Amino acid sequence: xxxxxxxxxxxxxxxxxxxxxxxxxxxxxxxxxxxxxxxxxxxxxxxxxxxxxxxxxxxxxxxxxxxxxxxxxxxxxxxxxxxxxxxxxxxxxxxxxxxxxxxxxxxxxxxxxxxxxxxxxxxxxxxxxxxxxxxxxxxxxxxxxxxxxxxxxxxxxxxxxxxxxxxxxxxxxxxxxxxxxxxxxxxxxxxxxxxxxxxxxxxxxxxxxxxxxxxxxxxxxxxx
Amino acid sequence: xxxxxxxxxxxxxxxxxxxxxxxxxxxxxxxxxxxxxxxxxxxxxxxxxxxxxxxxxxxxxxxxxxxxxxxxxxxxxxxxxxxxxxxxxxxxxxxxxxxxxxxxxxxxxxxxxxxxxxxxxxxxxxxxxxxxxxxxxxxxxxxxxxxxxxxxxxxxxxxxxxxxxxxxxxxxxxxxxxxxxxxxxxxxxxxxxxxxxxxxxxxxxxxxxxxxxxxxxxxxxxxxxxxxxxxxxxxxxxxxxxxxxxxxxxxxxxxxxxxxxxxxxxxxxxxxxxxxxxxxxxxxxxxxxxxxxxxxxxxxxxxxxxxxxxxxxxxxxxxxxxxxxxxxxxxxxxxxxxxxxxxxxxxxxxxxxxxxxxxxxxxx
Numbered sequence: 001x002x003x004x005x006x007x008x009x010x011x012x013x014x015x016x017x018x019x020x021x022x023x024x025x026x027x028x029x030x031x032x033x034x035x036x037x038x039x040x041x042x043x044x045x046x047x048x049x050x051x052x053x054x055x056x057x058x059x060x061x062x063x064x065x066x067x068x069x070x071x072x073x074x075x076x077x078x079x080x081x082x083x084x085x086x087x088x089x090x091x092x093x094x095x096x097x098x099x100x101x102x103x104x105x106x107x108x109x110x111x112x113x114x115x116x117x118x119x120x121x122x123x124x125x126x127x128x129x130x131x132x133x134x135x136x137x138x139x140x141x142x143x144x145x146x147x148x149x150x151x152x153x154x155x156x157x158x159x160x161x162x163x164x165x166x167x168x169x170x171x172x173x174x175x176x177x178x179x180x181x182x183x184x185x186x187x188x189x190x191x192x193x194x195x196x197x198x199x200x201x202x203x204x205x206x207x208x209x210x211x212x213x214x215x216x217x218x219x220x221x222x223x224x
Numbered sequence: 225x226x227x228x229x230x231x232x233x234x235x236x237x238x239x240x241x242x243x244x245x246x247x248x249x250x251x252x253x254x255x256x257x258x259x260x261x262x263x264x265x266x267x268x269x270x271x272x273x274x275x276x277x278x279x280x281x282x283x284x285x286x287x288x289x290x291x292x293x294x295x296x297x298x299x300x301x302x303x304x305x306x307x308x309x310x311x312x313x314x315x316x317x318x319x320x321x322x323x324x325x326x327x328x329x330x331x332x333x334x335x336x337x338x339x340x341x342x343x344x345x346x347x348x349x350x351x352x353x354x355x356x357x358x359x360x361x362x363x364x365x366x367x368x369x370x371x372x373x374x375x376x377x378x379x380x381x382x383x384x385x386x387x388x389x390x391x392x393x394x395x396x397x398x399x400x401x402x403x404x405x406x407x408x409x410x411x412x413x414x415x416x417x418x419x420x421x422x423x424x425x426x427x428x429x430x431x432x433x434x435x436x437x438x439x440x441x442x443x444x445x446x447x448x449x450x451x452x453x454x455x456x457x458x459x460x461x462x463x464x465x466x467x468x469x470x471x472x473x474x475x476x477x478x479x480x481x482x483x484x485x486x487x488x489x490x491x492x493x494x495x496x497x498x499x500x501x502x503x504x505x506x507x508x509x510x511x512x513x514x515x516x517x518x519x520x521x522x523x524x525x526x527x528x529x530x531x532x533x534x535x536x537x538x539x540x541x542x543x544x545x546x547x548x549x550x551x552x553x554x555x556x557x558x559x560x561x562x563x564x565x566x567x568x569x570x571x572x573x574x575x576x577x578x579x580x581x582x583x584x585x586x587x588x
Contacts, residue, residue: 129336
């Protein structure tokens with residue numbers, strides 16, 4: 001149920017962005033590591049697929065996801081069979097859609113951080129007794145901290161601001177899929193400008209503070 | 225593991241690797257003691273050999289046995305990953321972890337070592353003079369200090385042996401002196417074998433007990449430093465730097481002239497500087513600094529003469545020869561012009577007097 005103060009969409013958006021960011025980091029770390037180190041001929045094709053959400057209109061991405069996740073789609077029908085619930089117009093469906101939508105914003109900063117790392121510190125770690133995973137966790141991750149920070153902030157902020165994909169896949173169900181951008185659109189449609197102002201200003205302030213924090217921390221990290 | 229008796233106390237290396245135009249073809253059995261120099265010109269494959277030993281490079285076929293453990297045997301599908309090979313690697317650039325301070329860099333390998341540590345943390349800190357640096361970040365160290373931390377970090381891993389890949393090549397002369405004396409100290413006080421790659425023969429003569437010579441990816445000779453060094457038929461050991469290393473014992477000091485008398489197997493020599501009585505020293509004599517004469521000159525600026533026997537005469541160039549000599553139990557080399565050799569009528573097995581113009585001295 002939507003909170004009575006009208007901030008429900010904001011909370012939902014933050015929840016969606018936070019969960020998406022965590023899931024994306026888990027998926028992007030191995031993908032970015034692979035992209036940074038592979039000599040596979042598949043690399044350009046994978047890179048192109050990862051970058052697609054940057055150039056496609058969100059409605060195109062949303063449209064395909066709607067078909068894929070819908071009750072008659074390949075993934076959606078399987079999901080209905082297993083759980084009895086539809087993926088579309090659900091919070092989980094939004095998380096999946098957001099992961100696609102924000103994928104490049106997590107993968108690309110991580111990939112360039114891993115690439116600039118070079119193999120030297122990792123080789124040193126290996127000769128000091130670290131297994132590949134140990135070397136990754138104890139050396140590659142901390143040395144790529146600025147890249148992780150950028151990936152976290154960009155995925156979070158980008159998911160927070162999504163509209164088209166949510167509209168296509170999630171619809172407008174209060175408390176489930178009615179995120180802040182949709183709520184603002186609704187308020188404007190119904191000429192409730194003061195409510196639209198309130199949410200817009202909140203989102204603006206939040207986005208600015210998040211980005212400012214990222215750039216400040218990044219400056220400290222790179223100065224070290 | 226088979227053939228364990230044969231491998232005891234040795235590192236057995238047999239590698240073949242082809243990468244584009246470069247091939248590595250090494251077959252050597254190195255004693256697990258002291259410092260073994262791996263010498264050769266740039267591009268000889270020295271670094272590739274070290275990387276193969278560390279497991280950072282994958283040769284097409286290879287055998288690597290360290291004492292009684294086989295780390296690699298391509299015929300039997302054995303190939304330990306780098307972190308399972310008990311080595312310490314000191315790279316040309318220190319490769320310290322920039323997100324960790326000096327203490328945590330030093331502890332990185334220590335924490336991951338599962339066997340009983342060979343050295344105490346404090347012992348290594350003292351030996352390498354790191355006590356004042358522990359809380360610093362790596363970027364606030366000089367090149368020499370950073371390399372010492374790199375050596376300490378490798379030692380604290382408690383490795384079976386240490387691989388050093390030109391650890392001072394990237395440092396200027398002053399910074400080299402922040403590192404080389406510490407490697408000598410390490411040699412004197414710790415019982416950990418070192419494979420030391422260098423293209424600088426002076427460094428090799430200063431530090432090493434054994435020598436493996438490489439050129440164009442091939443191992444050409446290996447054995448005791450003194451005997452390999454005089455194999456000047458190998459082009460990489462000829463040239464201006466050709467010479468030999470002999471051992472001496474410090475006897476007395478002449479404070480008036482600042483010279484020390486040292487005993488070598490064939491007599492005694494005067495060398496500059498003061499040394500502790502009975503200190504074991506290492507003398508480097510370049511072929512260019514040894515001249516020959518038939519009789520002891522009564523009046524000459526040259527202080528040091530030793531009598532020797534000519535072993536053989538090696539044609540070196542159109543105008544010069546290298547005369548291989550034996551003085552007591554030591555082998556020395558003299559470079560003279562072909563004309564002088566003819567005029568002195570030098571022939572093998574004859575006695576001759578060596579005049580030694582200059583000697584560089586190091587503690588052995």
